[in-house]
Amino acid sequence: MTTPTSDSRFDTFDGFRVETDPASERGDIILDRPPMNVINMGQRDQLRAAFEALDRDDRVRVIVLRAEGEHFSSGGYIKGFLQASPEHVSHLADNVAAPWRASKPVIAANQGYTFGVGFEISLACDFRIATQSCRYALPEQKLGQIPGSGGSARLQAIIGIARTKDVVMRSRRITGQQAYDWGIATEVVDDSELAAATAHLVDELRGFSPLAQRTAKKLINDSENATVAIGIELEGHAYSRLRQSDDFAEGVNAFHEKRRPEFSGR
Structure with a gap:
């Protein structure tokens, strides 16, 4: 069994790190800004660059997006929206769509709070493994806003207009089990099983052409x-x-x- 190593190409990235494991043909993007893994404005550009680099890496067959700690991400850095220009924020979905554009399979491993942009970037992945503790939400209505990185559009494509209105317009939280029942999550597992379930799916995907x-x-x-x-x-x-x-x-x-x-x- 090999141990993934940090990739020196990404040493300057803020709020996350990248690990590659060529023996497992796996590249991990790991959110790591304790305690809630808030995603700031500049980090979105860097996440896009990381996905694009791993997509070009011939050693990597499957990309995994995961997080350290109890929560995947509580969402974006709120004050950053006031500091960014309207032109900048109008293109936020371009960066969050990086997993969707990647040619390789991308897995999101979600636990705890998976809110706002954390939920949106997970929706842009191909597979979502949710734990029992996972809570998905698009809480922007509480700030007088709407999802701005493709969340409502991607969610509607999965669960339909009625349920999307219920989630978005009420800032409703969805449990991991409910996300699985609605077709948002590919699997729902106990929190202690998230790493093993993710590794199992990586190995399964590696077995195909x-x-x-x-x-x-x-x-x-x-x-x-x-x-x-x-x-x-x-x-x-x-x-x-x-x-x-x-x-x-x-x-x-x-x-x-x-x-x-x-x-x-x-």
Whole structure:
């Protein structure tokens, strides 16, 4: 078993750190601003840069967003919104969408308070593992504001307009179990099991073809607001391209030979 190491490329980042574990093909972005892991305005730009760097890193197959301490994040630094220009805050969603844009699978491991931008960046990830202690919320109405980093739009795509209004307009908190029941969370686990559940999902995702994983993520993202007919058309083109790949040939051969495939990502 290898121990992840801090990545020197990210030593100057504020409020979080990055660890890479090439043996596990895993890169972790770890929120670490005790006690509540508040995300300040400048940190959003840095988080985007970290996601983009890990996405380019050939040693990393899966990216994990997690946090130190009892809470994932209580949200953004409130005074920072008053200090930033209207032009700046109008583009906050661009940085928070970095996990969504990444070509690799991204897992959010959520515990405790997962509020505001903490919830929004988790919604931009591909998988969310929530603990029993997890509480998701978009509390901006209490400040005379609305979610500004894609939270209401992404949430509505998952749970529908009625439930989104209930969550956003009432600043309602959702438990980890309720998030799982509503389809927000992929899994809900005991707090003591979060690290193991995350590692298990990383290992599972690593077992698939990197090329097929990237293709599936891009196809699903691109088809999110498409009609069924357009989605099927896009799927057909992507399927045809993968049909020519080395990974598909390896997968078919491994199936017939009753062995585990060794995918190359080509």
